[in-house]
Amino acid sequence: MKLEQDIQHQFTDIITKQIKVKQPSEAHQVYSDLVFYRFDEVFENAFPRFRKLVSEKAWEKLIYAFIHQGATSTLIWQMSDEFRHFVVANNNLNIPYLEDLLYFEWIEIEIFMQAFPDLKEEPFSFEQAYTLSPNIRIQTLDYPVHHPEFDDDPEAFEIGEYTVLLYFHEKSGDVMYLEITLFMLELLNNLEQYNALSSQLDAMATSYEIAVDDIKEVIQESLESFLSNQILLPKET
Secondary structure (H helix, E strand, O other): OHHHHHHHHHHHHHHOOOOOOOOOOHHHHHHHHHHHHHHHHHHHHHOHHHHHHOOHHHHHHHHHHHHHHOOOOOOHHHHHHHHHHHHHHOOOOOOOOHHHHHHHHHHHHHHHOOOOOOOOOOOOOOOOOEEEOOOOEEEEEOOOOOOOOHHHOHHHOOOOOEEEEEEEEOOOOEEEEEEOOHHHHHHHHOHHHOOOHHHHHHHHHHHHOOOHHHHHHHHHHHHHHHHHOOOEEEOOO
16 A cells, blocks of 8 residues: 555656656656646636636646645546635735635536425515525625626725625526625524514514515515525425
8 A cells, every 4th residue: 555655646746747757758748748638627617717817837837736735526526626725725826806716716616516406486475484595605705706897907896895695597507696785694694593584574673773664675576586596495394
């Protein structure tokens, strides 16, 4: 086993150009290139926006360094998440919004790879209890990397708190996102505490000193859309 591990480590060092081969062979170089280009293809597809931000030299250096470190995942798509964390941990690229951008690009893959149950659509009711779908993701970003025009001029956007809800849109087959308010975030985070949505809204109306009917009028359309897109699921009683 020790010998096998030594051979594997040596081979990884050779592929990542950490050591020189005394007698380089064409086959060895071909395999080294195949390994690199496989990772190159996967990561460029996973992070196309990030790829455009870095030079060819910097990109190649990141990939070889990641290969040298080694991935623990056995699934190629999950290696993109490992690469994301690796890049953030070794960030000397002077991209302040790097972590937010890589998360936003990665999470689309993670959501797309989930298993989605075939649920019967039910009418929305304030008297129903709801829960959040396990397939959605909610993340607060420091930079509005979700904004369609962010890449054109990042410096035009302010640092802040941008809470984004990401979900799979079944009809289009795409991962979609919504920027939600802090009020909606509080509502979604506390769904499990109530046996009916109306009870939760009564409590929030008291807390915010707002008429409950006014709250319902403002948020009903959004909640109906959440239910239609399986962001919200009826809670089993």
